[in-house]
Amino acid sequence: MNINKIKDYLNIANKAGYLIIGGEKLENYNKKLYLVLYSTTAQKNTLKLVERLKNKEIKVLQIDNLEELLSIKNCKLLGIKNKGISEIIVDLYNKKGD
Numbered sequence: 001m002n003i004n005k006i007k008d009y010l011n012i013a014n015k016a017g018y019l020i021i022g023g024e025k026l027e028n029y030n031k032k033l034y035l036v037l038y039s040t041t042a043q044k045n046t047l048k049l050v051e052r053l054k055n056k057e058i059k060v061l062q063i064d065n066l067e068e069l070l071s072i073k074n075c076k077l078l079g080i081k082n083k084g085i086s087e088i089i090v091d092l093y094n095k096k097g098d
Contacts, residue, residue: 006092007069010037010078013085014070020079021072023049029079034086035059039066039076046076053079059086061093 013019020029023046026036036053038046040062054060058079067075080086 002092002095003069006063006089009085009089009092010069013080013082016082018080018082018085020081021070021075021077023077026053026077026079031081033058033079033081034083035061035080035089037061037063037066037078037080037089040064042076049077059090061090063093 010019020026020033026033027049033053036050036058038050038060042050050060063069066078067073070078080089
């Protein structure tokens with residue numbers, strides 16, 4: 001997994017307005033989501049929401065230090081509403097040895 005490239009794509013998505021950040025916003029979001037990322041430090045309520053999103057057949061990935069990647073304090077959960085960026089992040093996440 002190339003964490004620096006993932007960070008770059010998350011920053012691009014954030015600047016372009018493709019991120020839904022936080023559990024409350026994601027819980028009430030009813031449009032198409034392509035990817036959900038959650039932190040390894042997420043608490044019980046966040047994990048419950050992650051399970052509900054998995055049941056909606058949204059791709060969900062667990063990632064270390066999510067708040068550091070985005071430079072957003074206490075960020076434990078985010079959704080991406082851009083298909084292209086989501087696919088790139090999944091590919092980068094699945095690459096081994098980087």
